[in-house]
Amino acid sequence: MESYGKKATRNGYGDAMLELGRQNPNVVALCADLVGSLKIQGFIDEFPERFIQVGVAEANMMGIAAGLATAGKIPFTGTFANFSTGRVYDQIRQSIAYSHKNVKICASHAGISLGEDGATHQIMEDIAMMKALPGMVVINPCDYEQTKQATFAIAEHHGPVYLRFGRPGWPMFITGEHKFEIGKALQLSEGSDVSIFATGHLVWKAIEAAKQLETQGVSCEVINIHTIKPLDEEAILDSVSKTQCVVTAEEHQILGGLGGSIAQLLARKMPTPIEFVGMNDKFGESGTTADLLEKYGMDTPNVIEAVKTAISRK
Amino acid sequence: MEIQELQKMASQVRRDIIRMVHSATCGHPGASLGCTDFFTALYFKVLDHNPKFNMEGKGEDMFFLSNGHISPVWYSVLARSGYFPISELATFRKLDSRLQGHPATHEGLPGVRVASGSLGQGMSVAIGVALAKKLDGDDKLVYCLTGDGELQEGQNWEAMMFAAHHKVDNLIVTVDWNGQQIDGANDDVISLGDLPAKWTSFGWEVLHMSGNDMADVLKVLAEAKAATGKGKPVCILMKTDMGYGVDYMMGTHKWHGKAPNDEQAEAALAQLEETIGDY
Numbered sequence: 190m191e192s193y194g195k196k197a198t199r200n201g202y203g204d205a206m207l208e209l210g211r212q213n214p215n216v217v218a219l220c221a222d223l224v225g226s227l228k229i230q231g232f233i234d235e236f237p238e239r240f241i242q243v244g245v246a247e248a249n250m251m252g253i254a255a256g257l258a259t260a261g262k263i264p265f266t267g268t269f270a271n272f273s274t275g276r277v278y279d280q281i282r283q284s285i286a287y288s289h290k291n292v293k294i295c296a297s298h299a300g301i302s303l304g305e306d307g308a309t310h311q312i313m314e315d316i317a318m319m320k321a322l323p324g325m326v327v328i329n330p331c332d333y334e335q336t337k338q339a340t341f342a343i344a345e346h347h348g349p350v351y352l353r354f355g356r357p358g359w360p361m362f363i364t365g366e367h368k369f370e371i372g373k374a375l376q377l378s379e380g381s382d383v384s385i386f387a388t389g390h391l392v393w394k395a396i397e398a399a400k401q402l403e404t405q406g407v408s409c410e411v412i413n414i415h416t417i418k419p420l421d422e423e424a425i426l427d428s429v430s431k432t433q434c435v436v437t438a439e440e441h442q443i444l445g446g447l448g449g450s451i452a453q454l455l456a457r458k459m460p461t462p463i464e465f466v467g468m469n470d471k472f473g474e475s476g477t478t479a480d481l482l483e484k485y486g487m488d489t490p491n492v493i494e495a496v497k498t499a500i501s502r503k
Numbered sequence: 504m505e506i507q508e509l510q511k512m513a514s515q516v517r518r519d520i521i522r523m524v525h526s527a528t529c530g531h532p533g534a535s536l537g538c539t540d541f542f543t544a545l546y547f548k549v550l551d552h553n554p555k556f557n558m559e560g561k562g563e564d565m566f567f568l569s570n571g572h573i574s575p576v577w578y579s580v581l582a583r584s585g586y587f588p589i590s591e592l593a594t595f596r597k598l599d600s601r602l603q604g605h606p607a608t609h610e611g612l613p614g615v616r617v618a619s620g621s622l623g624q625g626m627s628v629a630i631g632v633a634l635a636k637k638l639d640g641d642d643k644l645v646y647c648l649t650g651d652g653e654l655q656e657g658q659n660w661e662a663m664m665f666a667a668h669h670k671v672d673n674l675i676v677t678v679d680w681n682g683q684q685i686d687g688a689n690d691d692v693i694s695l696g697d698l699p700a701k702w703t704s705f706g707w708e709v710l711h712m713s714g715n716d717m718a719d720v721l722k723v724l725a726e727a728k729a730a731t732g733k734g735k736p737v738c739i740l741m742k743t744d745m746g747y748g749v750d751y752m753m754g755t756h757k758w759h760g761k762a763p764n765d766e767q768a769e770a771a772l773a774q775l776e777e778t779i780g781d782y
Contacts, residue, residue, distance in 0.1 A: 217638070241634065241669075246661035249627045253665070256567075256631020259616050261559040262638070264631070280658070284624050288608045288617045 192360035199297040201336030203228025210236045220267040227267040247272045251280035258290040270299035271312040286322040300440035301473040303356040308472040317445025319351040320418045326350040327418040331392035338369035357478045374424035380410035384428040387438040398492035434499040435463040443467040462502035464495035504547045511778035513543040517748045519579035525768040527596035533758040535576035537743035544720045546580040554585035556613035569625020570650035571605040581614035589782040623656025633674040647676045652684030666736040667706025677739040683756035707738040714743035
């Protein structure tokens, strides 16, 4: 699998929103003073009446979104992942999740890859918070095209969704031929020695690791779990029954992320050696995306090492 | 309903509140009793609403309760308006009931459109609905009730700033200004300061109401309605007595969240005429 250029996942969100605005008159975009970051100026220019600027007031934004959904609109909230989750968890819990509101919580600048802004903004706990809410769908697309596809898909899904994407330019490798379906894993390569389940930006790291491992005679099955909840249990169990060992890779705390969901599934249905690539119970710091992923253990060599360890534990 | 009938209904609703909270052995009678006249006027006179409940409420006035702990008064007026059978009031706070301790949509109780109880969230939701009504060209109004202690939550002030800036003038927010909260008087816990000046300076049209005088409740709700559509959101500062109608519950915060025992319930019911029939 090759990359055909670079674009940020957040651009996928912005481009999809403009298209969604044209397709569905019920779609409403909200933003908490981060229009440029969320790439939604195109939507605003074409549909000013369906854009709501809430200012730096994320709690109010979540409540307004719940109200819009109550009255039949499909609100998409936009701010950074940190302010989309931790800052407003109770508003999401009561007014959106418990109340079954059709709100799409769209969160940019997730993870450590946002870089120089530092740990105040590098949320690595958001998947844990959101997947713990009953009824919440949690999606972390891996590149520009998949973020676009996911944005279209969540508009069609009735119910609360957390859509997580990021800031940096990132390799594009998903094409129109890869069909996106909420809750359906996407197999990117076939292999027999190890299953690598990856989400978000680290899918590309998993692909790079698999290529290098292939030259060393290790056959990797790379599966993109874009939907962390609901988890595609069938696809995971099918792959693991063949490979008998697992590596998970995500730009998130290991505690409470995709790896935890897969480990819980396997512990119940198919106990298997499993290694976790992710943030290991630390806060990040300022730096470039590449330097941070390397320093905090979420880079290609970390995936390779985890694969070797997992295989050795079979 | 005319004023005498509304007063009779209010007496019955107060009996419902006492009986529900007594039966559940917990709940929040104080502000429920204080807001009974307001709820009765709203549901039996003011709102253009349809008890054949529809979540989206298109073409209807819609009400949102932010201070969800006063669920007993809301459940009583919803049941007595025909949203669900009044016999269901007996299930309040009990297992498998649609009448949760704090209002929720989860069990599908007709009349409730969003969960509330964690304070400070209702006004934002009401604003969202009001914006949707504007997008849809629906000229009906959105009403919201908040507590006064609840205004200590910062989200309210975000909502107030937003509603003025975006000219959400199809919204009427009423504050139950009884001056009490769980730990004591507002002024002893965290003073609200000059509340009328605060709302005014945030850009709202501010009205005052004596919330336990049915004639004044009707008058001010009519004035509030007349004040909508003029570019400003409307606020009613409603003075009430917590526990109104039951002498030993009045003038104190102590009955904010406490159920009467058997003797106390009997003493309370003796002060409230059964006008329409208990559930």
